[in-house]
Amino acid sequence: xxxxxxxxxxxxxxxxxxxxxxxxxxxxxxxxxxxxxxxxxxxxxxxxxxxxxxxxxxxxxxxxxxxxxxxxxxxxxxxxxxxxxxxxxxxxxxxxxxxxxxxxxxxxxxxxxxxxxxxxxxxxxxxxxxxxxxxxxxxxxxxxxxxxxxxxxxxxxxxxxxxxxxxxxxxxxxxxxxxxxxxxxxxxxxxxxxxxxxxxxxxxxxxxxxxxxxxxxxxxxxxxxxxxxxxxxxxxxxxxxxxxxxxxxxxxxxxxxxxxxxxxxxxxxxxxxxxxxxxxxxxxxxxxxxxxxxxxxxxxxxxxxxxxxxxxxxxxxxxxxxxxxxxxxxxxxxxxxxxxxxxxxxxxxxxxxxxxxxxxxxxxxxxxxxxxxxxxxxxxxxxxxxx
Numbered sequence: 001x002x003x004x005x006x007x008x009x010x011x012x013x014x015x016x017x018x019x020x021x022x023x024x025x026x027x028x029x030x031x032x033x034x035x036x037x038x039x040x041x042x043x044x045x046x047x048x049x050x051x052x053x054x055x056x057x058x059x060x061x062x063x064x065x066x067x068x069x070x071x072x073x074x075x076x077x078x079x080x081x082x083x084x085x086x087x088x089x090x091x092x093x094x095x096x097x098x099x100x101x102x103x104x105x106x107x108x109x110x111x112x113x114x115x116x117x118x119x120x121x122x123x124x125x126x127x128x129x130x131x132x133x134x135x136x137x138x139x140x141x142x143x144x145x146x147x148x149x150x151x152x153x154x155x156x157x158x159x160x161x162x163x164x165x166x167x168x169x170x171x172x173x174x175x176x177x178x179x180x181x182x183x184x185x186x187x188x189x190x191x192x193x194x195x196x197x198x199x200x201x202x203x204x205x206x207x208x209x210x211x212x213x214x215x216x217x218x219x220x221x222x223x224x225x226x227x228x229x230x231x232x233x234x235x236x237x238x239x240x241x242x243x244x245x246x247x248x249x250x251x252x253x254x255x256x257x258x259x260x261x262x263x264x265x266x267x268x269x270x271x272x273x274x275x276x277x278x279x280x281x282x283x284x285x286x287x288x289x290x291x292x293x294x295x296x297x298x299x300x301x302x303x304x305x306x307x308x309x310x311x312x313x314x315x316x317x318x319x320x321x322x323x324x325x326x327x328x329x330x331x332x333x334x335x336x337x338x339x340x341x342x343x344x345x346x347x348x349x350x351x352x353x354x355x356x357x358x359x360x361x362x363x364x365x366x367x368x369x370x371x372x373x374x375x376x377x378x379x380x381x382x383x384x385x386x387x
Contacts, residue, residue: 031055031107031119037127038190040200041239042223043230045093047199050220051124051191052086052184053105059087063101070095082108086180086187088220097131127196130165132235139163140237142349143193144170144289144316145205145339149346150189152365156348157193159363164350166234167194170316170337171205171244171289178211183220204228204243205289205316209259229268231275237353238281240310243268244290245297247317265297272301277308283353283377284309291315291336294328302330311377312358314351321347321362323373333375335360 035052042048049061059074059081073080074087081087087105107119132138141164146153173186186208190200202221208214223230228243245261248254277284286293286305291313293301305313313334322336338347347370352359362371 031057031105031122033103033105033122033124035184035187036124036191037061037101037103037196038187038194038200039096039129039196039198040190040202040221041230041232041241042090042221043232044224045233047091047093047096048220048222049089049091049096049101049103050087050187051103051105052187053107053122054085055107056083056085057105057107057119058082059089059103059105061089061091061101061103063091063095063099065095065099082111084180086183086220088222090222093131096129098129098133100126100128102126124196129196130198132165134235135165137352137354138165138235138237140166140168140351140353141193142168142170142314142337142351143173143189143339144168144337145172145319146189146346147172147175147207147340148185149340149344150192152340152344152346153189153348154192155365155367156346156363159367160348160350160361162350162352164194164198166199166201168201168287168314169203170287170314171203172207172316172339173205175207176210177208177214177217179213180216182211183213183217186217199232199234201232201239201241201287202228203241203287203289204245206245206247209246209261210254225268225271227264227268227271229271231277233278233281236282238277238284240275240277240284240286240305240308242272242286242288242293242301244288244293244317247290262297265299269296269299269301269304272304275308277310279309282356283358284311286310286313288313288315290317291334292328293330302328306331312375321349321371323360323371323375333358335373335375338362338364338370 032054034054037051040048061072072089103124106121110117139162174182218228232239245265311332315336318336321338324334327334337349347364349362356377358375360373364370
């Protein structure tokens with residue numbers, strides 16, 4: 001395999017050298033940005049900007065903040081990452097909110113101790129990014145369980161009149177994570193529905209855990225916890241984003257004895273017990289793929305979340321819309337997003353946060369209103385009845 005990769009890189013490098021000498025368009029045909037940028041929440045007042053290219057190379061983001069030009073590089077320690085085609089850069093929120101940024105990548109065909117063969121640099125168009133700007137109403141688009149069905153998801157999204165301020169991708173966006181190309185599909189969905197211009201809150205579904213690239217893709221988010229669990233803030237909303245792991249025991253035949261979510265969730269639970277949410281947050285929202293938080297590998301998250309003051313939970317996994325209160329004894333509101341249905345249809349949800357209430361509206365890809373419900377945080381009990 002090493003020899004084959006060397007031969008392939010040598011051929012590509014030779015073509016790029018030729019095109020550079022003869023001004024031929026090989027560079028743009030072979031090396032290009034195949035998934036535009038998306039801006040992911042990653043905790044600690046930071047964003048992680050990700051995009052991908054058709055071949056491995058470098059990655060960096062440029063922008064201007066307070067009159068100073070910034071270049072943030074995709075690094076591993078002090079070395080630019082050149083062997084991957086998925087690029088990941090972490091940037092302070094205050095630098096990116098309501099600002100413009102551009103992503104760049106350069107093909108690197110051969111990198112040796114004292115020489116490297118590189119191609120031209122390709123760039124995205126400048127992207128105007130919208131962070132929180134004090135708006136009274138915040139629209140949050142929720143897309144869970146896409147399962148490689150972005151076309152019908154897009155039809156459902158087209159039914160909403162309001163543009164989203166924030167995108168929540170709540171797991172199972174693909175059905176397995178066997179290689180980097182599967183996470184590239186996730187990046188294509190994130191860019192399709194955010195345009196790189198609004199933040200994306202991403203959580204891990206159980207299907208993303210299945211395959212050799214499952215552990216690697218989580219590292220690309222560069223969270224300080226080391227897992228895909230973190231907290232983030234958008235105006236009056238504070239999100240607690242959790243990784244619910246798998247829906248089966250580690251010993252299940254599905255995993256071939258190659259996983260240890262028991263230890264991973266134990267570590268997450270230990271972290272969870274140290275988290276203190278901002279008392280000033282008007283809405284404290286938990287986002288988690290599998291809504292059964294009463295038993296996550298023997299860990300009961302219900303009491304922990306209740307003590308933290310969580311008032312609303314966004315779940316997925318069930319492939320149906322449901323509006324609940326006190327599910328599994330949890331003293332807060334819970335909403336299950338629809339996602340892909342058995343007939344390959346799709347249900348998307350828009351949540352509007354305003355005046356101490358959350359209004360949920362759900363449409364499917366056939367333009368049918370599938371559910372609507374209002375949650376009020378000004379009352380001690382839920383408002384209205386679930387449809």
